[in-house]
Amino acid sequence: MEIEAAIREKVKDVEAVIYDYMPEDVGLQKTVIDAMHYTMQAGGKRIRPLLMQEVYRLLGGSDKVVEPFMAAMEMIHTYSLIHDDLPALDNDDFRRGRKTAHIVYGEAMAILAGDSLLNYAYETAVKAFDMIQASQEKKGIEDLKRELASRKNVEYALQILAAKPGIYGMIGGQTADVELTGTRLTKEQLAYIYENKTGALIEASMMIGAVLAGADNGIIEKIRKTAYNVGMAFQIQDDILDETASFEELGKPIHSDEKNEKVTFVTLYGIKEAEKEVERLSEEAITIIRELKGDSSFLIDIIGYLIHRKN
Numbered sequence: 350m351e352i353e354a355a356i357r358e359k360v361k362d363v364e365a366v367i368y369d370y371m372p373e374d375v376g377l378q379k380t381v382i383d384a385m386h387y388t389m390q391a392g393g394k395r396i397r398p399l400l401m402q403e404v405y406r407l408l409g410g411s412d413k414v415v416e417p418f419m420a421a422m423e424m425i426h427t428y429s430l431i432h433d434d435l436p437a438l439d440n441d442d443f444r445r446g447r448k449t450a451h452i453v454y455g456e457a458m459a460i461l462a463g464d465s466l467l468n469y470a471y472e473t474a475v476k477a478f479d480m481i482q483a484s485q486e487k488k489g490i491e492d493l494k495r496e497l498a499s500r501k502n503v504e505y506a507l508q509i510l511a512a513k514p515g516i517y518g519m520i521g522g523q524t525a526d527v528e529l530t531g532t533r534l535t536k537e538q539l540a541y542i543y544e545n546k547t548g549a550l551i552e553a554s555m556m557i558g559a560v561l562a563g564a565d566n567g568i569i570e571k572i573r574k575t576a577y578n579v580g581m582a583f584q585i586q587d588d589i590l591d592e593t594a595s596f597e598e599l600g601k602p603i604h605s606d607e608k609n610e611k612v613t614f615v616t617l618y619g620i621k622e623a624e625k626e627v628e629r630l631s632e633e634a635i636t637i638i639r640e641l642k643g644d645s646s647f648l649i650d651i652i653g654y655l656i657h658r659k660n
Contacts, residue, residue: 352650359399363398366398367395368389368390371420401415405561407562408562408563420470435451436456478503481496502561506557518549529542543584554576555579571640578631582627589624631657635652638652
């Protein structure tokens, strides 16, 4: 497919940005940095930084201030995967076709690698302030105004980056997922878990792209709604694939939800209803994006491809 080739090329560019911001693996802390690199280089769709970049461009962003946030978001996502795979949580031995960090480096070092990625993400994101200073010459009052506006955008983006992975976002969803495992979830409980455990970082990514591009609050809210739908559809599609795909396709164990006694959209409503819900959510997301000014065709293609993916 043409879209697959285009996304692969985009992902190469995104990964170049991410790897450029990773720390050098030297010093007495080398082992934990090795574990960070091992997991970051395991591949993946890079959907969060990719969506961030495309929203930023769609809404008029054109400089590199988005790049530290792209790298930081993938670091946060990867830390969550390292911890998610640990014996205390999902106890998975494979991720993206490779052995997980705790299998290769041991549980203690995997925990430290996850902690390190989370902390380093914020070290990376704040580098955006230096880029603003370096990229704008102070020639007059208009230049100062632009710099002030850019700094405010970075501050707002940092607020989103700090909040969405936390107790009112990803960690909140993970907490509910752990505590409610083995129980008969309501639709509301399941939606809360999906919105936060999976959707929070997708929302953060797309919102940060809009914020850094200087979008107003109305546009940012439209992007948030789009991202909510994308996150929900992405997770439901993940449920479907856990039931229908092979290990070779997914690069991780299949039927892991059943093994871990987790209730999913598929177990509540069946695969056909899950597929209908994925379609409904994706159509709503695309409708909102089409209302925005600018050429949104590639972003729409990305959303459609990710939501209806086969692995």
